[in-house]
Amino acid sequence: MNSHPLMKKLVLASAIQVALTTSAIAAEDQAEKTVNDTYIEKMQIIGRDQKLSRQSGSETLIDELELEQFKFDDINRILYSVPGVNIREEDGYGLRPNIGFRGATPERSKKINIMEDGVLIGPAPYSAASAYYFPMTAKMTSIEVFKGPSAIKYGPNTVAGSLNMVTRAVPQASEGLIDVSAGSDGYAKAHGYYGNTIGNFGFLIEGVHMRADGFKELDGGGDTGFEKSDVMTKLRYDLAGESFDQVFELKLSYANETSNETYLGLSDEDFAASPNRRYVASQLDNMDWTHKQFQFNHFIASDSLDITTRVYRNEFERAWYKINGFKGGLVNRSLQEILADPDKDETNARFYQILTGQQDSVAEYEKLILGNNDRSYYSQGIQSDLSWRFELGGLQHEFQSGVRFHQDQIERNHTTDSYLMQQANLVTDGNPTQASTTDREKVDAWSVYLQDTISWNALDVTAGVRGEYIDAKYQNRAPDSEEDYLNKTTRIWLPSLSVFYSLSDNAGLLFGVHEGFLPTSPKQDPSIDVESSINYELGGRYNDGNFNFELIGFFNDIGNLKEGCQFSSCGSDDDTEFNGGEVDVIGLELTSGYRFDLSDDIELPVSLSYTYTQSEFKTSFESGFDMWGDVEAGDELPYLPENQLSLNLGLVSNNWDVNMIVRYIDEMIEASGDGVVLSGSVTEALTVVDMSASYDFNEYGLVYVKADNVFDTQEIVSRRPYGARPSKPQQFQVGYQYRF
Template sequence: MRLSHLTSCIVLSLTGTSFASAAEETTQKIEQIKIIGSKNAVDDIPGSSAFIDNETLDNFAVTDINRVLAKAPGVYFVEEDGYGLRPNIGMRGNSADRSEKITVMEDGVLAAPAPYASPAAYYFPTIGRMSAIEILKGGSSVKYGPRTSGGVINLVSTEVPDAPLGGKVDLALGSDGFAKLHAFAGGKTTDKGYVLEVFNYQADGFKELNSGQDTGFTKTDLMGKFDIYLDAEQRHHLEFKAKYSEETSDETYLGLLDTDYAANPLQRYSASQLDEMNTEHTHFSVHYDYIINDDVDLSVIAYHNDFARNWYKVSKIGGLSLGSGAEEIASQVDAGTYTDAAAPLVDIKANNREYLSQGIQGELAVRSQNHDLRLGLRVHADEMDRFQWVDQYALNDEQFMTLVSAGTPGTDSNRIDSADAISAFVHDTFTYNDLTVKAGIRYEKVDLHRDDWGTTDPARTNTPAQRDNSVSAVLPAIGFTYQTSDALVLLAGIQKAFAPPAPGNQNADKEEGWNYEAGLRYSNDGLKAEAIYYVSDLENLHGNCTASQGCNDELIGNQYNAGKVAIDGVELSVSYAAQVGRFEIPLSINYTVANATFEESFASELDSWGNVNAGDALPYLPESMWQAETGIKGSNWHVLASYQFVDEMRTAAGSGSIPANEKVADRSVVNLSAQYTLDRNQQVYMVVDNITDETYIATRQHGGIQVGKPRSVQIGYRYTF
């Protein structure tokens, strides 16, 4: 990767920063890590947004990001493993596959393993250790890139405790061998502070193998922060952050046939008994803040992310790929009806990859009476190194597997995709009486490169086949809010949408178009309501060829251009808390309806697209979703319940009625949370997911049915100090 220019650049760029004014108490920590900042700040944003605070996360002892996202309208997710280890998140009609169409950040820093060169996010930060989640859609996301077609999620990690010594210990046990340990401790003095954190959770898994092996996971995060003020006036501030994460999960893409799902939805075919994902992730960053004067701030972050993973999983059975007959053979072996004399051969591919993402970014804030001007610049580089192979096993009548031949590393896929990017923005917030205007422009310049050694040069001794793409984009955005009364705010915005192509996109077409939205917010006497109508008019939509999309092995990593796509929808949310005697009755409802269609006919190798006709609906997009949450709260306890409905989805582009083998049926899931505060430091809690034990299909994306998680119980104890 061409990274040398990073060391010679002194730059400013996007941080998503919310700075504390120098006029505020200087011992307050500068807010460098949030893009919204608080629930109240949502009211000033001329677009759809959400701020999910630590109390909300604790109420449901959240370890699955999908549980959280259901609280925000306009956000879609496709479940996969039942625990949210690798979520598939989309916004406003964009594809949810591997969260590749949204910008994901942790503490204002890009979190995807290679956000430009390989956007499919097989790593996602552990949600259980976060203190807040911020979701931003619409024109205000012009400050954040590289992807502006959908939206932004910023995960706020545990902050340094605002006391000489503070922390938390959270322990839980649950169904299917679930166990959790979350602990952090730290403190702050007048000029320095620190926090150290560990988060470990694991489960045996809820799926069943005939061999009796586990189908679960274990994941551990370690994180540390140290910050210090460099001067007595506390205008110069440094923060160092380091994080390490590792995961082992017994996950597979080999799904069930409809008949086997009907007989036992929790079974897993024996052919998947060796499937396992192993990952390691490290992060280092240094953040410098400088309060130049009462009206000018500067913030710079240098960051480095390494991610390595090897997903050892079934790719073929009996020479047939997933979705093309492999499931039938796996089913026959387990049922004892396989008739060939020789045991079927199972190809298990070592999807071995290493990722690197690093850069330096900063933001300058200049404030005046009516303006809040932000200027940013980021220099970034990332890469994905694929070095894969295939081992072959025989699956015998006893449903055990014997190694037949071991592959040579680098003889399956052997290439490096890399990207160098420069981005810059100017953004101003202008206020005049009851009118607030937020306007900005973003520039992205991306150089993409691929070195491919093929399957016959594992030592990489020969000159690789090479491919280069370069794109640039100028992305304006403007939005406004108008306070018509103390209770009512009108809002509207327009934004240029963009996503860079992948190195495997030979046409180098960027994803671009326009996003529009308009709506209102109402707030009075504890009642909050929001209604937003949005339109995304894309001139070109990308489709990335991944294993999760069902692509053939030799096509994985390629990218297709779908041309024009029309997306529109409505996002509604209402919340109110009624006081009934000594009790509080909270109620919140959010509702999303969306329509997304291809406007051009074309052919692709993606299973979820295939041969598309103009007017076909996009796959894996429910027409409607909604969630209602209510309960009762006392002075030191609460019981809360949430009801979530997800409409049916088609698994392949099409129109009219959905064929049975291309349908994910609608589902309703009810979750329950109960919490009791023993004293000012101690709480006990219980969480029940899917309390009605609803059986449902989560996805068909991987060549078969993957089932949703059945009823599960978690009981925990929390101590804070």
């Protein structure tokens, strides 16, 4: 059957980018690979072909072909099709995602490892795990998700799993792309790259710029959108020898964003009347950040042994100027309390009228406090990973090991300013800027993992262990601080065991168990315990090259749950962490796909992803954490839908394709127990339909159209930290791609 020309190009690129690197690679396949192909495999961790995957852990790959179907720029929309992923939406564009796996809190994606090209990419993954920076998904050629025992190689967070995003490889020949698009709410994107290899030297230059006016409507007028840019350069040199081959690669990138984003939401009544409204009190809210990245890779390989070494440094600076609340004093009310019930009493009503500009500030406690959360981060290190394939005692072994030395730091220089609401405008009260949080957190961490996959006939047994050695330091740099320093160390070993048994060439069963771990941040009191868990998974998969099916059940036995307060969750500036004791999370993940041949020229690909999850606190306790409150044994975790489903349908012909995705997300509770503002609050179930279509004019390029949220369905996706926030409304987009 003939295939779409664009898909041919993408499949070819994906085949180079996505080649197998694990035990599923046969020795004869290795012999046929070039040094460059093998190197690219190491940048992408998961391999994929038409055969049955013998991976014993839960791994998902979204390749370039799948990413091109809908041309999503929002990582949330991409990951909704991955089973076991739980998300709390925030801004509608995916600027600062909240992603969790298998019941782990999604808040600022702080419980998963976020990687780019196999390297930790969060601003300070150990010191301050909240991911206020997230890479541009428009430049990624594949997305990888690891859960269960497969995540033991990537740390420090091993309770939930890891997310790895792979950037474009330096092409083997002259290759380029121009992609421009425009859409609703002032949306526009310009994306381009060019690369080539001349002799042993290769290069790639890629840039992306995106902007939007925003879909929210600020009272009194004003911009609620964003602009962000990313420029990346790669230089590569291949060096082949008689006994081994080598690749040297340098990656440099620079990114920035300015977004008029806010944490301020709406009352439920105002949301029902106009979900995209924004109160005038948020008129000055703005995020401004820059990110710089350096990464140097060295890859050396022989017939049975290869070593990949990465040296990296990431620098991130951000300043988020935003409304924090009222000055208080004589009368104190949080923004969350006010918007949860503006008509509760005269005090709430008065504060609400000031927030919306209906009344002016008069009393001192009615002044509005705007905070500038000014932070600088760095993350740097060196890591080396080894893979050795050998036979011992009549058994095939694939031994993998790695060591990493990592340093990261966050430095906070938070300040606040006081404003009056005057005639529906924020006016400074003339007082000087006040320092609020001035501190530094820093970590030096050594980590190591050892893993051996032993193959005997139809059985693969993988045993591994991960070690984390963390030295953490906290310094309160405020002039009047009495507690200047806090030093603490963490030493832990985390074992894993998994098994895969092939029932046939097309079917197999898997089982895995591993110990999960989540460190505390440097500033937390030593009385706060690290999060620990024993995680199990059991399932099976089938793949005959045309039809695939995978069903995995998981059980996370969390011995000690740990959560923390940030502005995104509690509206708090202190980043305090809390322990919640024993929690059970149990669930089921299902994926399946099939391609129907409707005619010689038309295919109908269908895929389904479903997740069922339940959670339960095992003990009763009282907590100051705003998402827990007074918990009774049997209460559930917040922001964890019981059912999630994603159905993809397509029609693919020689020069055109049409794709539709239907996504369902169940309701979610916003607080586990009683005694907190959002106790009893629930987000409504949400069904969203996205569509895309394209037509390839061959040498004249490709035209595409897409529609997010076709039926313009909007619900409250969260009431944190201050009031109801909407899902993204209907958005249309038209674009043009030219490849050369």
